[in-house]
Amino acid sequence: MNKERITKVLDQARDMDALLLSDPYAIYYLIGKKIAPGERFLGLLLQKDKAPVLFLNILFPFDEMEGLKIVSYSDTDELTAVLQPHFDPSWILGVDKTLAARFLLPIIKNKLVKDCVLGSRAVDKVRAVKDESEKELMRKASKINDEAMAIFKTLIRDGISEKEVAAQLPAIYKRLGADDNSFDAIIAFGKNAADPHHMPDDTIVKQGDAVLFDVGCLYKGYCSDMTRTFFYKKEPDEAQKKIYSLVKNANEEAEKMIKAGVKLCDIDKKARDIITEGGYGPYFTHRLGHFIGIEVHEYGDVSSSFNDLTQAGNTFSIEPGIYYPEILGCRIEDLVLVTEDGVEVLNSYPHDIEIIGL
């Protein structure tokens, strides 16, 4: 159990009487144990000056943990009856954003508490600022991702499909010391690269294709996430080069301006303005980046609607893209770590145009 993190979270939750976390990642962050409860209820109840309480189905074996109270229940118990003795009808209860309606509505309708409010922001804010041990893991996860990208590009050869490439990634990550993919890899050939969320299919690579890899690994619980767009066996034409260079420029100029105390929306604007001035604004259809850590997408955006200031210890992606099916779909993404006076770009794989398969 990480008491320091729990204290920080409760400090952020001062407008609530208690906080009920159900998100396995938030619970992992605070107690150091990953539990995948499936459709069953898992809850960690936090209150100031009281021991945290973990509600856990007896199906999941759990060793005692100092300072943590365990409340076991079985599949035949009714949830509200399990929770009620530990709740107070006068409470403003913070619940986390992922709490499912099947758990939340009974709490509300049975009046176990006075009111429920979204409370996961309290954990999110603490998670957004990585401590030293987390920074090390984020660096290492991205270092493995850089090494992996150099191998992934060699997998592309005549006759291979996106799916066949995707199937080989987990083993390569494991060989490099990671535990698994951190998300389902996006591997996109040709026009598929113009769909930012394309899932690998049976498309076969052909000469002249863009080859987009949006990939990441999980290293000791922490995620990497990087995108590079290569060209298969043929130099890109002028129109493609223009798009590529706008994306590269947007990525690098955005990264350059990062340090503690910058508005996240301004970083988005920097990249977006470059692409808009280049004439491709409408084809950059998503936010510039997302926070990342033990989950690939954590609370915090690099987008026009997110006005928070960066803080030292934030880790997020910078991933401008242009998706123009008739010419090119292209994205260049790095992870960055904000420092007091600047930025540490966690990926070092080059941004330059690279022709592969030669």
Next chain:
Amino acid sequence: MNKERITKVLDQARDMDALLLSDPYAIYYLIGKKIAPGERFLGLLLQKDKAPVLFLNILFPFDEMEGLKIVSYSDTDELTAVLQPHFDPSWILGVDKTLAARFLLPIIKNKLVKDCVLGSRAVDKVRAVKDESEKELMRKASKINDEAMAIFKTLIRDGISEKEVAAQLPAIYKRLGADDNSFDAIIAFGKNAADPHHMPDDTIVKQGDAVLFDVGCLYKGYCSDMTRTFFYKKEPDEAQKKIYSLVKNANEEAEKMIKAGVKLCDIDKKARDIITEGGYGPYFTHRLGHFIGIEVHEYGDVSSSFNDLTQAGNTFSIEPGIYYPEILGCRIEDLVLVTEDGVEVLNSYPHDIEIIGL
């Protein structure tokens, strides 16, 4: 879009003015398209005598579909503003059980409707009764699983770890015509088999170990799920044989009594009584089974607290187990399809004691 299924769902939702589904599986079931929205909102709004409305982030490309109204929004839009024009403050709105608090609480607090109630039961009840096309897919998925089990057992050899075995499963399923695992396989050697939710780790198999496979594949969107417990290179001793035979007997007697119109809790009781009379009641720590279809765990239990009657077209698991670390952890699981006058056991892999690795 499957109008017949939508009509059936609305028929089950007569006590609600509208139904807002956010579960990608429910949406897939009704419109035939799988969308994985990540942390973004995805919603299908159903109302009697009105076209269904799909709320979808513009990031996800979606072709027009006859009879379906699409409402696109972007990452910078506020959700309640997107929903409000399509909602009515007088409504009793059904929401599904998985709707996340970050979507549900704003709907409640901004009074977009008069009241929210759990409404996914309406879809669940329709999903629980498989139609003919679904039955065929369930049969085929389990047939592949039978074939796969015969291969999986040959993977076990001296020096191999649970994780190494697990890594080989997806490719074998694909070779047999399935798309993927339907869930993270449980492969457990020796004492690990006594943890019903064990995740494959670096444990190496050794002579005399129980070798438990709880595995399933996904075939055209439908799941199989089967468990067998083998013995590695050594005949089980008498105490192990007793446990094994109780579990086998519990499985087979429970399966025998299945037909349309039986109380699901009575099926659980049949198996549980056999194990209890054998002296191992406290070591059978979970429900006898769960419903299954496009998800591995669907609404519907074979447990002491589930009093519904079986209906022709139900598909669920029968999976008694005894988890006694000092002697044996053992589970035998089949999928079954309820018919009017009996049961079709979808798995044919034998239940007998089998010594492998010889």
